[in-house]
Amino acid sequence: MAASTNEFGATLRSWRDRAAPEEFGLPVTSHRRVRGLRRQELAHMASVSLDYLVQLEQGRASAPSSQVLTGLARALRLTEAERAHLFRLADRLVPDGTRIRGTLPGRVRRLVEQLSASPAVACDAGWSPIAWNAMWAATVGNPLQRPEHERNPVWRHFTGLPTRVVRTRLEQREFEAAVVADLRSSYGRYPEDKGLAQLIADLRTASPRFRGLWDERRVSVYEQEHKTIEHPELGVLQVDCDILTTHRNDLRVVVYTAAPGSPSAKALLELSDACAQQPATHRSPARR
Numbered sequence: 001m002a003a004s005t006n007e008f009g010a011t012l013r014s015w016r017d018r019a020a021p022e023e024f025g026l027p028v029t030s031h032r033r034v035r036g037l038r039r040q041e042l043a044h045m046a047s048v049s050l051d052y053l054v055q056l057e058q059g060r061a062s063a064p065s066s067q068v069l070t071g072l073a074r075a076l077r078l079t080e081a082e083r084a085h086l087f088r089l090a091d092r093l094v095p096d097g098t099r100i101r102g103t104l105p106g107r108v109r110r111l112v113e114q115l116s117a118s119p120a121v122a123c124d125a126g127w128s129p130i131a132w133n134a135m136w137a138a139t140v141g142n143p144l145q146r147p148e149h150e151r152n153p154v155w156r157h158f159t160g161l162p163t164r165v166v167r168t169r170l171e172q173r174e175f176e177a178a179v180v181a182d183l184r185s186s187y188g189r190y191p192e193d194k195g196l197a198q199l200i201a202d203l204r205t206a207s208p209r210f211r212g213l214w215d216e217r218r219v220s221v222y223e224q225e226h227k228t229i230e231h232p233e234l235g236v237l238q239v240d241c242d243i244l245t246t247h248r249n250d251l252r253v254v255v256y257t258a259a260p261g262s263p264s265a266k267a268l269l270e271l272s273d274a275c276a277q278q279p280a281t282h283r284s285p286a287r288r
């Protein structure tokens with residue numbers, strides 16, 4: 001944490017003590033020994049365990065996730081300034097609580113364009129593609145040939161839509177756990193984004209597997225994966241998938257590369273030559 005864990009815990013305790021129980025619909029009796037919220041009451045409202053809340057207040061736990069901080073801020077009814085202060089005490093970026101940024105800065109677009117030898121796509125924090133190069137469309141299929149909601153790879157995977165990516169059972173479990181934990185991290189940063197909330201609600205309804213993983217409340221960042229792609233013309237491609245995150249805009253640039261000299265590298269080179277005359281970048285319609 002940027003500040004000491006003791007300062008974070010002291011601040012949390014102070015805000016819990018000042019909260020009036022009656023404002024939260026809680027009974028106030030003569031047997032109540034605290035003037036504010038009880039720890040178990042705050043833990044329940046913030047969807048964290050009582051033990052973890054005790055650790056936070058006593059300075060025995062560090063680096064709470066954005067999701068935990070968002071839950072605490074919402075439960076304590078903090079002002080925007082207080083919410084920002086809570087995140088800074090925890091050394092976390094203050095989230096933009098309104099909506100995911102769906103715009104693509106020029107420098108990120110140039111990055112995607114200039115990776116002409118590699119499939120590349122820029123996605124928002126909910127994994128909806130914003131822009132991609134011709135190599136991406138040629139390798140995994142052109143997103144513009146699909147309905148907008150079916151372009152999201154998380155939706156496609158958990159609803160069983162066709163994909164060129166082939167995974168073993170173990171690889172599938174690892175991918176699912178990683179991408180759901182990453183999506184939950186995004187939800188912690190953008191708790192008020194209606195599009196993200198709808199995507200998660202739809203996935204919970206459509207996929208019992210997603211619902212089970214989501215309810216585990218794991219939070220992490222999906223950064224890389226080795227992928228096997230069955231291309232209709234080039235055959236099997238073995239590629240490394242690396243994900244670069246632009247922290248200011250929270251965009252993910254996904255890039256596929258193959259080991260130098262490998263059959264997959266030669267196949268991608270042939271594909272790059274075929275794509276050379278195509279438009280460099282394809283853009284998704286602006287988010288509503």
